[in-house]
Amino acid sequence: MKRSLHSAILWSVALNGDGDGGWGKMSDSPSLMLDVRAVHKRFGSLEVLRGVDLQVKKGETLVLIGPSGSGKSTLLRCINHLEKIDAGHIYIDGKLLGYREVNGRLIEEPEARVARVRATIGIVFQRFNLFPHLTTLGNVIEAPIHVRGLPRQRAVEEGRRVLEKVGLADKMNAYPSQLSGGQQQRVAIARALAMQPKLMLFDEPTSALDPELVGEVLGVMRELAAEGMTMVAVTHEMGFAREAADRMVLMDGGQILEDGPPRQFFEAPQHERTRTFLSKIL
């Protein structure tokens, strides 16, 4: 309790008291795509997230870094409700995710509702997680047809468009196992984009790739950022962060330590911890 109060104060201070610090049922600011407030998550006795507050504006690209085990991936999985949270609130585009608030108490939403919100959030995994039994096009049109209910023909048109966008229109009929890692990851991005998400999450999208394949994936991400997609990317590709990120955040020990624009983040970090971490990865 004490901690969450503390972070609430810190948070309203950080926002310069622009009246956005309330704890209402809806996230108050219409310009926020993602609003994470005092989120706690534990796995057994291990507390992985210890009061995380994070706001992402619409159209913003946020790069999240931090040492392994700092809770970055868990935070992304919580944002998508692939993990349940133990305390706190997560708002997607102003709506509470995964729970309904009744008289100040959080009640878990039925699965179908959660699924509907998830459909609006794209996530790209470190290990691609493409469906191996479907072709590239099959992967991309699966959810548009069976979740959004698009007629097959429209889904195919749409699928072709997103595959063109990631430069893989010529691989439509290939199976994932016939593609390189970089190509697979681009298909995974296309698969997420085909759902027309409001928010894209990237969980170390290039860490499982051979070095020479990293560029093609970052290229697609850079393009997305430039088009105004709201993105939260966990990545240690600092070149990408410098170029494409509007904001950078450092997590450590389940909390957010440093938060600022890339220039300030790299050149004048506030925390010693940020400096030592950057010196290790740069």
Add this chain to the structure above:
Amino acid sequence: MDVFLSITFDGGAVREFFFNGVILRGVRMTLQVTVLSMFLGAFLGIILAVMRVSHSRILSGFSGFYVWFIRGTPVLIQLLVVYNGIPQMVGSREFTLFLTPFRAALITFSLNEAAYMAEIVRAGIQAIEPGQMDAAKSLGMPNLQAMRRVILPQALRVVIPPTGNEFIAMLKNTSIAFVAGLVELTTAARLIYSVNFKTMELLVVASIWYLIMTTAFSVLQAEVEARMAIVERERVLPLSTRVLRALGGSRER
């Protein structure tokens, strides 16, 4: 000839009874019970497996109990329960008439097989990496849809070889349906040798038929595996295609 060393085996009887009407009807009965029971058993087994891995304690608990119970009791007793025990308990003439030997065997073998298939399918589901479920859910699929569209199509491929095993085991185990008076292949052979005393000859006839059927199923299994292989490098051309090619057939891919 020395009495103690005299061996009589009538090869002619084997040939004579190989296509005997009673034997052929037995073969057909064995095939019918096997195929239908496997089909129903696999269907129920998939449902039980999905229940087993579900988050619901009630569904998962029921499935676990079912598997424990069925696997823990002999199928012979299960058959006797279905064919003799339950009709006695129900005591209705219509029900007893309804429960023909064929239906009793079908019900018993299906319910029995469901328990084994449930375990096989569960293993198949759990062999699929968790990332697949994450990906399916992240695209907005509810649990059951993710299971149906993403997990099961992959799991069922893993499950084909052990299912082939089950199929072949079932083919032979149907012979215990004699306790319900079902005239399948083994019983057909026994019926004949109890009259003509050509015991060994009839047992050989039945065995050859079993071997023919199990061989046919093995070939069928290989065919199904080849057709369903996902990964290109694992993809062997289906047997039928290979045979056609060997025969100079023109079907190129």
